[in-house]
Amino acid sequence: MQVGPPRSTVKIRWVLRAICLLVLVALFFSRRLLGRSWKLVALGGTWPKNIADFLISDTHDAFDVTFSSYNLTQLTAAPYDNVVPPILHHIALGELGSYWQDEWRETAQSCLEWHPGWESYFWTDENAAKFVAERFPELEDLWLRYRHPIQRVDALRYMVLHEYGGVILDMDLKCKRALGPLRRFSFVAPEAHPTGFSISFMMASKHNSFVGDVVRNLTAYNKHWLGLPYPTVMFSTGGHFASVIHASESNRTDLKILPGPLHTLSGRVSTPLFDHLGSSSWHSYDVQLAARLSSRFTLIVFLSAMIAATLCLRGKPLLCWVRRWVFQGIVTLGG
Numbered sequence: 001m002q003v004g005p006p007r008s009t010v011k012i013r014w015v016l017r018a019i020c021l022l023v024l025v026a027l028f029f030s031r032r033l034l035g036r037s038w039k040l041v042a043l044g045g046t047w048p049k050n051i052a053d054f055l056i057s058d059t060h061d062a063f064d065v066t067f068s069s070y071n072l073t074q075l076t077a078a079p080y081d082n083v084v085p086p087i088l089h090h091i092a093l094g095e096l097g098s099y100w101q102d103e104w105r106e107t108a109q110s111c112l113e114w115h116p117g118w119e120s121y122f123w124t125d126e127n128a129a130k131f132v133a134e135r136f137p138e139l140e141d142l143w144l145r146y147r148h149p150i151q152r153v154d155a156l157r158y159m160v161l162h163e164y165g166g167v168i169l170d171m172d173l174k175c176k177r178a179l180g181p182l183r184r185f186s187f188v189a190p191e192a193h194p195t196g197f198s199i200s201f202m203m204a205s206k207h208n209s210f211v212g213d214v215v216r217n218l219t220a221y222n223k224h225w226l227g228l229p230y231p232t233v234m235f236s237t238g239g240h241f242a243s244v245i246h247a248s249e250s251n252r253t254d255l256k257i258l259p260g261p262l263h264t265l266s267g268r269v270s271t272p273l274f275d276h277l278g279s280s281s282w283h284s285y286d287v288q289l290a291a292r293l294s295s296r297f298t299l300i301v302f303l304s305a306m307i308a309a310t311l312c313l314r315g316k317p318l319l320c321w322v323r324r325w326v327f328q329g330i331v332t333l334g335g
Contacts, residue, residue, distance in 0.1 A: 036221060039244050040235050046247040047195045054252045055191070055259050063181070065259055067272040072177045075115060077184035083205045084183040086118040087166025091156055093125055094149040104171040107277065111175035121160065128156055135163050142219055146237075148229055154237035157199055158214045165206030172277035173201060173265070179273065187211070190271070191260035196243025200265045201274070210255050214245045 039046070056063050064070065076082055090108050112120055123131070132143050136159055146152050157168045167179060182188050186205040189197040204211050218237065221244075225235040234240040246255055263271050268278040 039248065040225075040240065043240065043244055043247060044195050047243060049247070050252065054255050054257055056185075056188075056256050057259070061256075065262060065272075067177065067181065070177075070181045073114070075117070075178050075180040077181060080184035082183045083186045084167070084188075084203045085165045085206055086115065086183075087164055088112065088115060088118055088120040089123065089157075089160050089164070089166055089168045090121070090171055091123045091128070091153050091160075091168075092171060093123070093128060093153050093156070107172055107174040107275075108169075111169055111173070114175045114178045119166070121164070123156060123160065128152075131163075132156070132159065135159065136215070139215070139218060142222060146222075147224065148233055150233055151237045154199060154233070155215075155218055157202065158211055158218070158242070161202060161204045162207060162211040162215055165204055165208065168199070168202045170200040170265075170276075174275040174277070176270075176272070176274060179203065185256040186254050188256045188258065190258045190263040190265055192239055192243070193260060193264050193266050196239055197246065197257050198265050199239045199242055200276070210246065210249060213249070214242050217241075217245055 052060060056065055058064060075086070088111055090111075092104075108122075112118075129144075133140050136143075139155070139159070143152055143155055146155070161168050169175075182203055185203070187208055187210055188203040189199065190201055192198040221236050221241050223232070223236060225231040246252060249255060263273065265271065265274065265276045266278070267276070269276050
């Protein structure tokens with residue numbers, strides 16, 4: 001006469017317990033990565049928090065976001081102090097380097113002409129590699145091993161902005177006026193759609209603490225997100241990544257954002273500051289997919305990010321790891 005549950009039931013219980021234990025262990029080891037994944041997913045909810053404190057406005061900052069009150073050639077923040085140094089940065093790595101002389105001569109030159117007397121840097125493969133090796137040796141290997149060239153461009157933006165300060169400008173931005181009035185703020189970038197800010201144009205003080213935080217987080221967010229180029233770029237070095245760091249700062253008051261849609265640099269647009277040619281040549285086949293995901297961002301992206309990016313343990317896929325140990329447990333119990 002059998003006493004207690006059947007042997008098969010006992011086996012199932014042990015297998016389920018083993019699976020639960022393994023999942024808990026995997027979650028423990030992946031907790032930091034899961035936390036970063038959640039921050040990326042939750043940006044739509046965290047970004048607007050206290051937005052009135054950092055979104056530039058006449059009410060909060062006594063600043064005319066239409067720029068109609070300022071002289072077109074104003075190179076300083078007078079009567080305010082100049083916090084951002086008078087430096088222009090353009091980055092032309094890889095194929096962009098060959099395009100610079102022809103495609104974007106006019107756009108880059110327009111910004112130089114509007115800012116006479118300012119220093120200017122054109123970052124190419126040669127001087128950029130030397131700069132990273134000398135100033136950020138701890139990030140050199142990461143920078144050289146990025147999967148996509150645009151990741152090197154994005155990471156370099158933050159590095160040169162932190163090291164020198166000044167203004168970072170995409171090659172497809174044609175300046176319509178001088179940027180002097182904005183030099184009173186220690187950090188400035190335009191609002192992006194649907195959330196966060198754009199890194200096509202940024203201004204910052206030298207050794208800005210927020211830009212330093214962005215640089216320090218490059219390694220932590222360097223993942224092949226969702227297995228697709230577009231999410232990988234946006235979540236590891238792009239505007240979404242930088243916006244997550246912005247939203248994580250304890251005090252965002254000085255991290256100023258020019259309000260959209262007036263200043264949003266999306267596609268071919270004209271803003272009070274720029275004509276944006278909207279090249280976006282790095283986007284791949286998955287841009288449309290990413291756009292569709294954004295409508296159900298919290299659910300789909302979070303689940304995809306967990307599956308594609310966080311279910312790993314010491315370089316081995318968690319799913320295979322669980323399968324192997326569960327199989328061994330079944331064999332042991334069966335014996």
